[in-house]
Amino acid sequence: MESSKSLAAWEKSQQLIPGGVNSPVRNFSKVGGHPRFIERGAGSKIYDIDGNAYIDYVASWGPLVLGHAHPSVVEAIRSVALNGTSFGAPTTRETELADIIVNAVPSIEQVRLVNSGTEATMSAIRVARGYTGRDKILKIDSCYHGHVDYLLAKAGSGVATFGLSDSGGVPEDFARNTLTVPFNNPDAVREAIEANPDEIACLILEPIMGNMGIIPPREGYLDQLREITEEHGIVLIFDEVITGFRVAYGGAQSRYNVTPDMTCLGKIIGGGLPVGAYGGKRDIMRCVAPEGDVYQAGTLSGNPLAVTAGITTLKQLAEPGVYEQLEDRAATLADGLAEATQKHGIDAWHSRVGSMLMLYFTSETVTDADGARTADTERFQQYFWGLLERGVYVAPSQFEAGFVSLIHSEEDINNTIQAATQVLANLV
Ligand code: KE4
16 A cells, blocks of 8 residues: 555655654554544545555544545535634624533533534533532543543552553642542442532542543442442543434433533534533523633634534534434444354454444453453454555544434444455464
């Protein structure tokens, strides 16, 4: 497969941009080799600068649930741009997007638009701290919520120890108030709360883990978290940056029928342009400036282009049959991959919720980050490159997610299964 132009582009970009990329996961460090520089996307496919075409399951890490360059999204952006790109003043479009979100997401009575998922989670936690007057936060091991200093903390040795910084440039003191517990373990949450009575402002989690592959909540887990946090006056925050409008129109909270106090959104609500959002119960959101004393701001928050791309995308998702189609296409793909690993005697754990899925190369079951870490990343690397050479682009890391979009055709799915079967047949 020709990739000399991408290699040359990679050599140049590394001179000017740290690691040659504007976000670490793009640089293929988890699978080796060099990244493919993308020229364009159309529907279910992306095309690199060497002219190779790929069926795309990264979907810009989730936002492109309608596929690339969806005509109505592109047209909406084009027409809005003719009237200006940003005013630093309110527009009715922002209210329209807020209205869609409030009506779709059970926990959200008021919402503030920001520019990324990181901003959304950072702001939601600040509001939870302001609302409760408490400093400590509880998070789940290996849930990722963006690059917020005190969320780049790793689990200490004990089950519920204080966070230790997990990134350069983050002082230990910044992680000190961050407690980390394993996913799918309500007792660990209870223990952490009992060990820090009346000190924990919030519990933030991805209701379906999407940053260690795909790990669904065990039956009843989310309900138990709702109960425990309610009991202790702890703000329950669902980080639905990935799952919002992905696994259901109302997100994971509507799929599992568990309503948190606050929700963070991103990705899909921007339709491929930079939008994040955080929202929740009115009496919590009234803490946010200028109404309340919890400060949060953003020059381009709610700008017309990004908001319009989001509105256009969400309107398409509100159409009947959308989530059934996503479910159906993703199930066909997941079943085909499972059949292929069984046929070739490959140890694998298959995980799927709605249109997000991941295949782990392990003989273990994967119910938390420790389970995910048993995966054979060498085998994943072979799988990744085998698929790429056959024109299928999956996430360049065992610990990310795959996304099926509305534009993936039955032919795309069948071609992907065929390619995966060939690759799995030759795995060593
Ligand atoms: P951003 O700041 O990247 O928009 O969103 C941060 C974020 C927050 N919460 C969840 C659950 C997330 O998954 C993310 C970002 N996701 C990663 C990939 N899993 C984005 C890709 C990247 O970092 O380049």
